[in-house]
Amino acid sequence: xxxxxxxxxxxxxxxxxxxxxxxxxxxxxxxxxxxxxxxxxxxxxxxxxxxxxxxxxxxxxxxxxxxxxxxxxxxxxxxxxxxxxxxxxxxxxxxxxxxxxxxxxxxxxxxxxxxxxxxxxxxxxxxxxxxxxxxxxxxxxxxxxxxxxxxxxxxxxxxxxxxxxxxxxxxxxxxxxxxxxxxxxxxxxxxxxxxxxxxxxxxxxxxxxxxxxxxxxxxxxxxxxxxxxxxxxxxxxxxxxxxxxxxxxxxxxxxxxxxxxxxxxxxxxxxxxxxxxxxxxxxxxxx
Numbered sequence: 001x002x003x004x005x006x007x008x009x010x011x012x013x014x015x016x017x018x019x020x021x022x023x024x025x026x027x028x029x030x031x032x033x034x035x036x037x038x039x040x041x042x043x044x045x046x047x048x049x050x051x052x053x054x055x056x057x058x059x060x061x062x063x064x065x066x067x068x069x070x071x072x073x074x075x076x077x078x079x080x081x082x083x084x085x086x087x088x089x090x091x092x093x094x095x096x097x098x099x100x101x102x103x104x105x106x107x108x109x110x111x112x113x114x115x116x117x118x119x120x121x122x123x124x125x126x127x128x129x130x131x132x133x134x135x136x137x138x139x140x141x142x143x144x145x146x147x148x149x150x151x152x153x154x155x156x157x158x159x160x161x162x163x164x165x166x167x168x169x170x171x172x173x174x175x176x177x178x179x180x181x182x183x184x185x186x187x188x189x190x191x192x193x194x195x196x197x198x199x200x201x202x203x204x205x206x207x208x209x210x211x212x213x214x215x216x217x218x219x220x221x222x223x224x225x226x227x228x229x230x231x232x233x234x235x236x237x238x239x240x241x242x243x244x245x246x247x248x249x250x251x252x253x254x255x256x257x258x259x260x261x262x263x264x265x266x267x268x269x270x271x272x273x274x275x276x277x278x279x280x281x282x283x284x285x286x287x
Contacts, residue, residue: 001025001026001054001055001203001204002026002027002028002050002051002052002053002054002055003020003025003026003027003028003053003054003055003056003057003203004027004028004030004046004047004050004053004055004056004057005017005020005027005028005029005030005057005059006030006035006037006042006056006057006058006059006060006086007030007031007032007058007059007060007061008029008030008031008059009029009031009032009156010059010060010156011152011153011154011156011164011192012059012100012149012152012154012192012195012196013029013057013059013156014154014155014156014192015154015155015156015192015193015195015196016057016059016196016199016200017029018193018196019193019196019197019200020200023200023204025200025203025204028046028050028053030046034046037060037077037078037082038074038077038078038082042085042086042089043089043093047089047093053093053095054095054096055095055096055097055098055203056086056090056095056096056097056098057098057100057199058083058086058097058098058099058100059100060078060082061078061079061100061130062074062075062078062079062126062129063102063126064126065104065124065126065252065253065255066251066252066253068124068125068126068129068253069124069125069126069252069253070252072125072129075125075126075129076129076132078129079126079129079130079132079133080129080130080132080133080136082133083099083132083133083134083136083137084133084136084140086099086137086141087099087136087137087139087140087141087144088140088141090141090143090144091140091141091142091143094143095143096143096144096145096203097137097141097143097144097145098144098145098147098199098202098203099133099134099137099141099144099145099146099147100146100147100149100195101130101131101133101134101146101147101148101149101212102126102127102130102148102149102150103148103149103150103151103187103188103216103256103259103260103261104122104124104126104127104130104255104256104259105120105121105122105127105130105131105134105148106118106120106121106122106127106256106259107121107122107123107256108123108255108256108257108258108259109256109257109258110258111258113260113261113262114214114259114260114261114262115214115261115262115264115265116148116211116212116213116214116262116265120134123254123255123256124253124254124255125253126253134146134212138212143208143210144210144211145202145210145211145212145213146211146212146213147195147198147199147213147214147215148212148213148214148215148216148261149190149195149215149216150187150188150189150190150216150217150259150260150261151165151187151188151189151190151216151226152164152190152191152192152195153165153166153189153190153191153192153279153282154191154192154193155282155285156192165189165223165226165227165230166230166279166282169181169227169230169231169234170230170234170236173230173231173234173236173237173240174236176240177240178240178241178242179227179240179241179242180241180242180243180244181223181224181227181241181242181243181244182222182223182224182243182244182245182246182249183222183223183224183225183243183244183245184222184245184246184257185222185223185246185255185257185258186220186221186222186257186258186259186260187220187221187222187223187226187259187260188216188217188218188219188220188221188260188261188275189217189221189226189275189278189279190215190216190217190272190275190278191217191275191278191279191281191282193278193281193282194215194217194272194273194278195215197270198215198266198270198272199215201269201270202269202270205269207269209268209269213265213266214261214262214263214265214266215263215266215272216260216261216263216272217263217272217273217274217275217278218263218267218271218272218273218274219274219275219276220260220275221275224241224243224244226275226279227241228241229276229279230279233279233280233283234283
């Protein structure tokens with residue numbers, strides 16, 4: 001097999017590179033300096049120079065939720081239009097596509113776990129552009145997996161956000177006397193390393209049960225609870241943390257209040273860990 005990793009220096013892509021190296025899987029990393037998703041043709045620029053490509057993992061996305069509100073053209077160009085072109089190209093070349101999506105395709109009004117069969121209802125430009133990309137993949141790629149992820153954290157950080165939630169909490173916890181974190185917005189913090197492991201597991205085990213999979217930690221928490229755990233593991237004073245209310249927070253882009261997704265479907269093939277275990281591993285490997 002020959003895997004092409006698009007966005008190989010990003011938060012998820014860098015962990016995919018590490019896992020492929022660890023398992024001696026033949027892969028080609030494609031970075032932003034190699035390929036510009038807004039203007040380059042992936043076939044001419046990259047794929048035509050490679051042989052026997054079996055899988056493409058698309059980690060290219062613009063993920064700055066508030067930034068997408070002010071630049072919707074860029075959001076749709078990368079998250080939707082590129083996904084459409086990539087899907088057609090994979091179909092033409094008989095390549096299996098792994099496409100990364102998000103919990104933000106949902107509006108957060110459901111009180112139970114979101115399933116892969118639930119109808120999305122995005123409430124911001126980021127979510128809408130990602131859902132448009134999902135629809136393009138489903139329509140134009142014959143062999144595809146859409147992995148919906150949530151609240152990612154990885155050591156590489158997210159370039160569009162200037163790091164990840166852990167590093168942000170560590171910085172603010174060191175700089176400020178008090179810090180308010182939303183206590184009633186519920187999510188499933190998910191390590192990019194766990195997503196990378198799941199992706200590679202699907203590929204190496206030749207799973208062909210195509211479709212959408214929720215690829216998130218197997219349990220959930222509030223952002224306040226996540227921040228509290230980060231403070232504790234970082235040796236910061238948890239007393240600095242104060243609970244904030246979701247409804248009183250002035251977001252630029254609307255966000256789902258509850259976007260916890262079920263992992264029952266992916267568990268048939270791969271067991272996602274609890275976020276506490278993944279956070280502990282993050283800190284263990286950081287030492």
